[in-house]
Amino acid sequence: MISEDVMPAPSTSSIPHVPVDILRFNTCGSVDDGKSTLIGRLLYDSKSLMEDQIEALERSADITGGGQINLANLTDGLRAEREQGITIDVAYRYFATPRRKFIIADTPGHVQYTRNMVTGASNANLSIILVDARTGVIEQSRRHTAIAALLRIPHLVVAVNKMDLVGWSEARFLEIRAQFEEFLPRLDIKDVKFIPMSALNGDNVVDPSPHTPWYVGPTLLGHLETVHIASDWNLNGFRLPVQWVNRPNNPTDQSLHDFRGFSGQIAGGIVRTGQKVIAFPAGIVTTVKQIWTYDGVVTEAFCPQSVTLVLEHDIDISRGSMLVGLDHLPGSHSDLQAEVCWMHPRALQPGKKYYLKHTTHTVQVSVTEIVNRLNLATLDSDEGAAELAMNDIGEIRLRAAKPLVFDGYATNRLTGSFILIEQGTNATVAAGMLLPPREIVKPENGDYVI
């Protein structure tokens, strides 16, 4: 809670609006780490809040907050949540600075943390892990960091919050940093930034704090604006999962009469006119004749653009097929191994059939084995788990009714991920990350000529 009179009046000057790209990030912390306050502070101090939003905050302050504005009310959106003082699921917030547009996935830290965090973080470029400076690293911090590592989120920020309550002690900040560094080497995370702050008072969130002369790094917003994200997409190995076959069948326009295009979003790599591609599952090599877009024919397109490809040969291709470049080939297997996060109250049952949706391809699978379950508290893998319950993460083996053309998740998020859907209820029950294929397809065997 902060009183209204300490808040600076929003500036009336307009900010030139030319963001150059989008950074998606999520925030994780346990219930009282000040997560909603941090987001409220980011929005407020970056002048992203409007007068009617501030008015609404003031109205709710009069009713529930004894006249004090609560920045957390900005994100705790639904009435049901405000009454219970919790955050349901994932809420998305948007703001922009002249440098970037930001999409925040605000994921709550209470019981269903794993499921919610996976939902909010799956598309993130960056995760913010909040830690209360008084308590330091707790089990939740390790869990959140482990999930971020599992999802291969490229960048991590550890926001050491409530520094005002530990007297802005550099020693305490370094202590917490050391606590993290004890377990970080066990996780595959390349880029971690530690920032001391007070979200409540706004120190080091948007504006540099006068209380941390010993901290020479950027503020949180400064870091969000400048962290390098251009390489977060995979440009190696062309992949186009076919979403929709584009057949105009136009009886009057002669040029469209024979048009047959394959529409989809490029899930990896670059495609050029004249390039050879393999069409799976047919396994036939053909050539890209034309890259069609509404804005005109182009000679080159790249991930994650949406395009329509016209091919040289008439091959049996439909939704769920995958067009693949000849370099960096994928695997093609029915027996799969993956790490999954279980997201449903009904636990995973080995032997039960599920639908698996991978790219644009949905197949039936059955789970043949639970290899292990990750103990998020110790970061060890427990073998011989009988089931995976809601919020559990574990490694499983699956058998699919048809082969999947895929990459390991570590290589390509889009062609290495899947969801499991329960038959009957159609509930989404799991998020899966495929382990690298045992072997890649080998076109030189001659299996792939037309």
Place this chain on the structure above:
Amino acid sequence: MTSYHLDHLQHLETEAIHIMREVAGEFERPALLFSGGKDSICLLRLAEKAFRPSDLPMPLLNVDTGHHFPELNEFRDRRAKQLGAKLIIRTVEDAIKKGIATPAPGEISRNKLQIPTLLAAIEEFRFDCCIGGARRDEEKARAKERFFSFRDAFGQWDPKNQRPEIWNLYNGRLNPGENMRVFPLSNWTEMDVWEYIQREKLEVPNIYFSHRRQAVRRAGQWLPVSDILPPKPTEDVRELVVRVRTIGDIISTGLVESPAITVSDIIAEIAAARVTERGSRADDKASEAAMEDRKKAGYF
């Protein structure tokens, strides 16, 4: 050396096209909700980008409250014709006549009556999916809604029981009677919409631009004077130079005093704005949870 970089609008565009094509791939009878408003104008362009050179694989659907701005309906019909798209219109008036929708005594607003009218249209045409132009930045309830928003057989949204949405994998599976609402513009902001309209050189209804209009002051807003909204003798009525920022019904859409006559003017105005878009919609001001309640009942 080519730069393999997409700017923020290109990112939003490819995400939305992907979602449109997932709808075409996964549903048997989808429809696209087209009102003629700025968001659905962007939706239509994205549909062209997703499906050309083919025809749009879905009809356009509009629920006409009978309280629409005439300029909006004129634009809606003309744009549908230009695209060669099939436009289905179902009116609240008809729904009231048929007894599908029943107005509350004394209530002039047709806002809530859109719900039974829409649900009846979905049933009539057996639509299994409706694509809408809602954005998450508009309102708190929408901020928590998925791209693929599952609705039960009564059209209801259950915020506590949404399907997790992970990566770009959308679960569109339904049982009979169930329905999906899909929002490809979920991640767009008001500013993105106008920047896209500018980049794509899209035509929008002229009421978005500055014009002279009789306005009446009511509940802190200027509302357009019309046959269904006649001013009371005691009220402050003026002729003002105004535009609309968001279009709802003619009886609940606040007018903004503005000199903006081009899309660039509008963008500059939004960049400097100090109130949100929905701050000018009387239907959302009814209560803190107005949108949450309507969505739970089957609203867009």
